[in-house]
Amino acid sequence: MTEQGSLQAGNNLDPWYSHYAERAGGLRASEVRALFAVASRPEVVSLAGGMPFVAALPQDLVIGAMDTVMREQGAVALQYGSGQGVPELREQILEVMALEGITANADDVVVTTGSQHALELVSKLFLDPGDVVISEGPSYVTAMVIFKSYQAEVEHVPMDEHGLIPEALREHIARVKASGKTIKFLYTIPSFHNPAGVTLSWERRVEILQIAQENEILVLEDNPYGLLYFDRPAPDAIRSLDEDGVVYLGTFSKTLAPGFRVGWALAPHAIREKLVLANEAAVLSPSSFSQLVISEYLKTADWKGQINTFRGVYHERKNAMISALGEYLPELTWTNPNGGFYVWVTLPERLDSKAMLPRAVKELVAYTPGTAFFADGDGHQNMRLSFCYPTPENIRLGIRRLATVIRGELDLLDTFAGTGSLDALRDGQRFAAPPPNIS
Amino acid sequence: MTEQGSLQAGNNLDPWYSHYAERAGGLRASEVRALFAVASRPEVVSLAGGMPFVAALPQDLVIGAMDTVMREQGAVALQYGSGQGVPELREQILEVMALEGITANADDVVVTTGSQHALELVSKLFLDPGDVVISEGPSYVTAMVIFKSYQAEVEHVPMDEHGLIPEALREHIARVKASGKTIKFLYTIPSFHNPAGVTLSWERRVEILQIAQENEILVLEDNPYGLLYFDRPAPDAIRSLDEDGVVYLGTFSKTLAPGFRVGWALAPHAIREKLVLANEAAVLSPSSFSQLVISEYLKTADWKGQINTFRGVYHERKNAMISALGEYLPELTWTNPNGGFYVWVTLPERLDSKAMLPRAVKELVAYTPGTAFFADGDGHQNMRLSFCYPTPENIRLGIRRLATVIRGELDLLDTFAGTGSLDALRDGQRFAAPPPNIS
Structure with missing residues (x-):
C-alpha cells in the first residue's frame, strides 16, 4: 500500500486511507x-x-438530428437501452470501419461511452496484477493510466518514422517471456499515432500481426484518428487482416464530436460477449439519446463530407x-x-x-x-x-x-x-x- | 480459472479463453x-x-432544453469536459439532494455515467479480491454483479418492514470479522428498496450509521428512488447525518430520464479526489451534452412539479x-x-x-x-x-x-x-x- 502515499499530499488526513484497494x-x-x-x-x-475543433461542425446538422430523434423516437431516446448499443448504429459503424478495410458483423460491435471506456472494459476483462501490456513508446497517456489502474506493467517498444519496429517488438516479447511474465495484449495506435504522429506502414502491419499471432498475443488496435488523414489515407486497419486476434477500438469523438461520448469496440465473438457483460455492469447501457442522435446524423447528413x-x-x-x-x-x-x-x-x-x-x-x-x-x-x-x-x-x-x-x-x-x-x-x-x- | 467455465457454454471455442483476468x-x-x-x-x-415511465415526461421540455443548449453553448456541449462534471450542474445537484436533508459542497460531487457507473468506480477504488461487501438481502442485482466482478463477496443482512435490521447487521459484522475477512463497505438502498420495496426508518438510519462508524465501515448509500414517494416523504438520507463516512449515490434516471446516463456520487473529500481520477481513466469525462441539457432543464423547467x-x-x-x-x-x-x-x-x-x-x-x-x-x-x-x-x-x-x-x-x-x-x-x-x- 506504500504506493498510495504518492497519489496526493495529505493522504494521512483521509480516514479511509487504509481501506482502498491495492489498484487504487x-x-x-x-x-x-x-x-x-x-x-x-x-x-x-x-x-x-x-480537443477536436468542434466549431468546424455545423451545429444545425446536430440540432436537426436531435429534433428528429426526439420527435420520432423520443420515448426510446430517453429510456435505458441495450448493453451492446443500438442495433442500427452498430450497422452504421460497419460502414465507418469499411472505409479502413474492415469487414465485420454488427453483432460483434459493442457501443461504449467513448472508446476510452472500451479500453477500460477490455483492461478489466484481461489484466491481472503483474501482467504486461506491450505498447509503443511513447504511448497514449490515459491508456497507460488504465493499465496501471489494473496493476499491469507497460513495456514500451520503440518506433521509427514507419511506426512500431517489428524487430524490437520480437526482442521485447522474448525478454518479457524470459522473465516469466504474461503478456496480455499489444496496445497500438497504428495510424497518426498519439503522441508520436507516425503511421505504421502496411508491411509492418502484416509483420506485427504475424508476430502477435505467433506469440498468441491479442492486438488492441486503437484508431481514433485513422480517417483524419491529410495527403493520402492511412493503410488499412490491422483488423482488416484478422478478425480473431484483434480488438479494434473506434470513436465518433474526432470525426463528429466528443461531447456525446460514443465510441465502440469490434471484438472476436467470445470477447464481445464478455465486453457486453462488463459494459452492462459498468453503465447498464450507453446513452440511448447520444446513440440515436449519431445514428440520425449518419443517416441524414453528409458525414463523409x-x-x-x-x-x-x-x-x-x-x-x-x-x-x-x-x-x-x-x-x-x-x-x-x-x-x-x-x-x-x-x-x-x-x-x-x-x-x-x-x-x-x-x-x-x-x-x-x-x-x-x-x-x-x-x-x-x-x-x-x-x-x-x-x-x-x-x-x-x-x-x-x-x-x-x-x-x-x-x-x-x-x-x-x-x-x-x-x-x-x-x-x-x-x-x-x-x-x-x-x- | 475454473469459474470461467460457467460464464457461457462453448468457452472452449474461445481462443482467448486462458487469457482473461481472474475477475472476468x-x-x-x-x-x-x-x-x-x-x-x-x-x-x-x-x-x-x-424502466421508468418516461412517457410521463413532456418531450417539449427536453426538446426546449436541447435547443437552448445547442444555440447558446453548442461548442461546449460537443466538447470534452471536466472529469468531475459541469460545475453548474454540480451546484444544481446540491438542490436536489437538499430535498432529502443533505448539506454538501459542489466540490465533493462527481458526475458519472448514471449512478451505476459511480457504483463501478467506488468498487474499483475499494475492492480487493476476497473483500466483503455487506448489503441487504435481497439487494440490487447489478450492484452485486459489480462487486463480484472485483472478486468481492456479498454478505446479506436480512430486512423486515422497517428495512435493514440493526441487530442482524451487528451479528453479521462480528461474524465476518471473526472469519478474518475485511469488510470494505455497507451497500444499502434505504428508501423504497430495490427489490424489497421497504424503507429504512429514521431511528434505524441513525443506529445503522452508528454501527458502521463503530466498525469503521464506509456506507455506500444508493438512493435512486428517494424522491418518488407516495403518501409521505422517506426519512432524510443517511448522508444527512454524516459527511465523512458515507458515499451517496444519486441519479437523474428516475426523476428525469435514464437515456442521458447522468448520475452522481457525493463523497468525502479524499475519496472524491480518487473518484475523479477513476472517472477520467474510465471515460475521460461524462457527456457534456447530457449534463448541459439536464442543467438547462433544471434551470428552466418545473422539475419538482x-x-x-x-x-x-x-x-x-x-x-x-x-x-x-x-x-x-x-x-x-x-x-x-x-x-x-x-x-x-x-x-x-x-x-x-x-x-x-x-x-x-x-x-x-x-x-x-x-x-x-x-x-x-x-x-x-x-x-x-x-x-x-x-x-x-x-x-x-x-x-x-x-x-x-x-x-x-x-x-x-x-x-x-x-x-x-x-x-x-x-x-x-x-x-x-x-x-x-x-x-
Missing part, C-alpha cells in the same frame, strides 16, 4: 489532464490538449505548425504527420521538457512534456505539440513563444555551463512561479 | 438483464424490468398492483411500498419462482425471480414485481395471468403430492418450451 495506488492524475486547467486560460496558447472538412482544417493547422517550427526552431527535430492531431518534437539533448514547462506557461504557451507518454519516466527530451484546436495564427504565435523559451533555456545552459548550478536555478524557477495545477 | 469469471449475465428481451415482446405483460407527476403515476400503478394482488392472489404476502418501483412477493413455501418463470412467460406475464437478488442462491420463494412501466390495466391483467400460473403450479403440486415426480415434471416444462434468453 495506480490511479494518478495525468500530466495531460492537469494541463486542461491551464489550457482554459484565454491568454495561453495551448498546444497541449487533444464533414470528415473531409475536418481533414482540411487539421491539415492547414499541421502545415502552420511545421512551417513555424522550421522558421522559429530549425535546430529541433520533429515528426511530420500525415494525419491526426500531434507533432512529436525532440529537443536538444541538454534540455528537459518537463523542467521547462513552468517557464513556457509563464511565456503563455503550453505543451505536453514527453514524460507523460512513457510509463518509465523516459521522454524528458521530447514534447507533444497539438495542432488540432488553436487557429493557424495562434499556432504560429505559440511556436514563436516556445522558441523564446527554448532560446532562454539554452542561453542559461551556456551561461552556467560547467558551474553545476543550472539544476538549482531551474528548481528556483519552478517553485518561484508555479502555474496552477502543473507539477 | 465474476461477470455473468444477470437474470434481470436477460429478461429485457422477453419484456420487449408486446404480448407479454412485463412486471420484470425497472415533474417529480410530482411521476409520483402520481407510480402511486396509481402501485395501488393497481396491490389491489390486484389482494383480489387475485390473496393467499400470497407482499410488501406495500410507499414509493419507488417494486413490490416484493412471497410465494407459498411449496413454490419456486425461478422454476415457475417459463410457465409464466408462456402465460404472457414476466417477473423477476427472487434468486436474482441474492448472491447466495436464496430467494426461490420470492419474486419482484415492478409497477413502474405497465399501465394500471396491464398491471391488473399481468397479476391475473400470474394468478393462473400460480394456481396451476399449486394444482400440480396437489396432484403429484408425495409422488416425487414434480421436479421431473417441472424440468420437463422448463426444457420443453424455453423462452428466449431465460435460463
Whole structure:
C-alpha cells in the first residue's frame, strides 16, 4: 500500500486511507489532464490538449438530428437501452470501419461511452496484477493510466518514422517471456499515432500481426484518428487482416464530436460477449439519446463530407505548425504527420521538457512534456505539440513563444555551463512561479 | 480459472479463453438483464424490468432544453469536459439532494455515467479480491454483479418492514470479522428498496450509521428512488447525518430520464479526489451534452412539479398492483411500498419462482425471480414485481395471468403430492418450451 502515499499530499488526513484497494495506488492524475486547467486560460496558447475543433461542425446538422430523434423516437431516446448499443448504429459503424478495410458483423460491435471506456472494459476483462501490456513508446497517456489502474506493467517498444519496429517488438516479447511474465495484449495506435504522429506502414502491419499471432498475443488496435488523414489515407486497419486476434477500438469523438461520448469496440465473438457483460455492469447501457442522435446524423447528413472538412482544417493547422517550427526552431527535430492531431518534437539533448514547462506557461504557451507518454519516466527530451484546436495564427504565435523559451533555456545552459548550478536555478524557477495545477 | 467455465457454454471455442483476468469469471449475465428481451415482446405483460415511465415526461421540455443548449453553448456541449462534471450542474445537484436533508459542497460531487457507473468506480477504488461487501438481502442485482466482478463477496443482512435490521447487521459484522475477512463497505438502498420495496426508518438510519462508524465501515448509500414517494416523504438520507463516512449515490434516471446516463456520487473529500481520477481513466469525462441539457432543464423547467407527476403515476400503478394482488392472489404476502418501483412477493413455501418463470412467460406475464437478488442462491420463494412501466390495466391483467400460473403450479403440486415426480415434471416444462434468453 506504500504506493498510495504518492497519489496526493495529505493522504494521512483521509480516514479511509487504509481501506482502498491495492489498484487504487495506480490511479494518478495525468500530466495531460492537469494541463486542461491551464489550457482554459484565454491568454495561453495551448498546444497541449487533444480537443477536436468542434466549431468546424455545423451545429444545425446536430440540432436537426436531435429534433428528429426526439420527435420520432423520443420515448426510446430517453429510456435505458441495450448493453451492446443500438442495433442500427452498430450497422452504421460497419460502414465507418469499411472505409479502413474492415469487414465485420454488427453483432460483434459493442457501443461504449467513448472508446476510452472500451479500453477500460477490455483492461478489466484481461489484466491481472503483474501482467504486461506491450505498447509503443511513447504511448497514449490515459491508456497507460488504465493499465496501471489494473496493476499491469507497460513495456514500451520503440518506433521509427514507419511506426512500431517489428524487430524490437520480437526482442521485447522474448525478454518479457524470459522473465516469466504474461503478456496480455499489444496496445497500438497504428495510424497518426498519439503522441508520436507516425503511421505504421502496411508491411509492418502484416509483420506485427504475424508476430502477435505467433506469440498468441491479442492486438488492441486503437484508431481514433485513422480517417483524419491529410495527403493520402492511412493503410488499412490491422483488423482488416484478422478478425480473431484483434480488438479494434473506434470513436465518433474526432470525426463528429466528443461531447456525446460514443465510441465502440469490434471484438472476436467470445470477447464481445464478455465486453457486453462488463459494459452492462459498468453503465447498464450507453446513452440511448447520444446513440440515436449519431445514428440520425449518419443517416441524414453528409458525414463523409464533414470528415473531409475536418481533414482540411487539421491539415492547414499541421502545415502552420511545421512551417513555424522550421522558421522559429530549425535546430529541433520533429515528426511530420500525415494525419491526426500531434507533432512529436525532440529537443536538444541538454534540455528537459518537463523542467521547462513552468517557464513556457509563464511565456503563455503550453505543451505536453514527453514524460507523460512513457510509463518509465523516459521522454524528458521530447514534447507533444497539438495542432488540432488553436487557429493557424495562434499556432504560429505559440511556436514563436516556445522558441523564446527554448532560446532562454539554452542561453542559461551556456551561461552556467560547467558551474553545476543550472539544476538549482531551474528548481528556483519552478517553485518561484508555479502555474496552477502543473507539477 | 475454473469459474470461467460457467460464464457461457462453448468457452472452449474461445481462443482467448486462458487469457482473461481472474475477475472476468465474476461477470455473468444477470437474470434481470436477460429478461429485457422477453419484456420487449408486446404480448407479454412485463412486471420484470425497472424502466421508468418516461412517457410521463413532456418531450417539449427536453426538446426546449436541447435547443437552448445547442444555440447558446453548442461548442461546449460537443466538447470534452471536466472529469468531475459541469460545475453548474454540480451546484444544481446540491438542490436536489437538499430535498432529502443533505448539506454538501459542489466540490465533493462527481458526475458519472448514471449512478451505476459511480457504483463501478467506488468498487474499483475499494475492492480487493476476497473483500466483503455487506448489503441487504435481497439487494440490487447489478450492484452485486459489480462487486463480484472485483472478486468481492456479498454478505446479506436480512430486512423486515422497517428495512435493514440493526441487530442482524451487528451479528453479521462480528461474524465476518471473526472469519478474518475485511469488510470494505455497507451497500444499502434505504428508501423504497430495490427489490424489497421497504424503507429504512429514521431511528434505524441513525443506529445503522452508528454501527458502521463503530466498525469503521464506509456506507455506500444508493438512493435512486428517494424522491418518488407516495403518501409521505422517506426519512432524510443517511448522508444527512454524516459527511465523512458515507458515499451517496444519486441519479437523474428516475426523476428525469435514464437515456442521458447522468448520475452522481457525493463523497468525502479524499475519496472524491480518487473518484475523479477513476472517472477520467474510465471515460475521460461524462457527456457534456447530457449534463448541459439536464442543467438547462433544471434551470428552466418545473422539475419538482415533474417529480410530482411521476409520483402520481407510480402511486396509481402501485395501488393497481396491490389491489390486484389482494383480489387475485390473496393467499400470497407482499410488501406495500410507499414509493419507488417494486413490490416484493412471497410465494407459498411449496413454490419456486425461478422454476415457475417459463410457465409464466408462456402465460404472457414476466417477473423477476427472487434468486436474482441474492448472491447466495436464496430467494426461490420470492419474486419482484415492478409497477413502474405497465399501465394500471396491464398491471391488473399481468397479476391475473400470474394468478393462473400460480394456481396451476399449486394444482400440480396437489396432484403429484408425495409422488416425487414434480421436479421431473417441472424440468420437463422448463426444457420443453424455453423462452428466449431465460435460463
